[in-house]
Amino acid sequence: EAQVTQNPRYLITVTGKKLTVTCSQNMNHEYMSWYRQDPGLGLRQIYYSMNVEVTDKGDVPEGYKVSRKEKRNFPLILESPSPNQTSLYFCASSSRVNGETQYFGPGTRLLVL
Amino acid sequence: QKEVEQDPGPLSVPEGAIVSLNCTYSNSAFQYFMWYRQYSRKGPELLMYTYSSGNKEDGRFTAQVDKSSKYISLFIRDSQPSDSATYLCAMKESGYSTLTFGKGTMLLVSP
Numbered sequence: 001e002a003q004v005t006q007n008p009r010y011l012i013t014v015t016g017k018k019l020t021v022t023c024s025q026n027m028n029h030e031y032m033s034w035y036r037q038d039p040g041l042g043l044r045q046i047y048y049s050m051n052v053e054v055t056d057k058g059d060v061p062e063g064y065k066v067s068r069k070e071k072r073n074f075p076l077i078l079e080s081p082s083p084n085q086t087s088l089y090f091c092a093s094s095s096r097v098n099g100e101t102q103y104f105g106p107g108t109r110l111l112v113l
Numbered sequence: 114q115k116e117v118e119q120d121p122g123p124l125s126v127p128e129g130a131i132v133s134l135n136c137t138y139s140n141s142a143f144q145y146f147m148w149y150r151q152y153s154r155k156g157p158e159l160l161m162y163t164y165s166s167g168n169k170e171d172g173r174f175t176a177q178v179d180k181s182s183k184y185i186s187l188f189i190r191d192s193q194p195s196d197s198a199t200y201l202c203a204m205k206e207s208g209y210s211t212l213t214f215g216k217g218t219m220l221l222v223s224p
Contacts, residue, residue, distance in 0.1 A: 004156075033211070040121075040216070041216065042201070042214055042215065042216030042217055043157070043201065043214040043217075045211055045212075048211060058211065090156050090157070092156075100145040100147055100159075100162050100205060100212075101159050101162065102157075102159065102212060103159075104156030104157045104158065105156055106155065106156050107154070107155070107156050
């Protein structure tokens, strides 16, 4: 089954404790993105990657890091989480040929205390 | 002015009603127009997409794009309670470019 998986689905952490949210897709897609979704603000892109070892900032990259060492994986790293990073996070992927069809993961709900 | 404007709702309608959801945008370079549906506690899923201006129909759903007015619409005929979700419009320029999303409209269809 074609899918994007994220782990963990729910996470409660404390300020400053480094965390990683994993994202994996099994569709051999070139493009992958991370979004955060907040009430009243909608979906905002954090980082995106056009292929292995190619990443770029989205609209709200501050406080986040990403890496793309393998085509299928695109982890999101919060080196020192802060309460304003409490949000619902989505990973998405799409093919180079059909970039308008983004497949979203199930989401990771993060609470930073 | 924000790049994509979408009324957040909620929009409440009775079962069987025709629903109209809309977005306006300011970037004339947008060429691809998408509608995503997001159920509660789920990720968005692509419902329909349209290239440039025109209409596209898929079952009970019709997407319309009017590039001259920078206005897109999604119509849902014979709405069902299972259509209750948040609908997000999204747009992109030609070639590889990032998607720009509207904030989403919450739709509630009551039996």
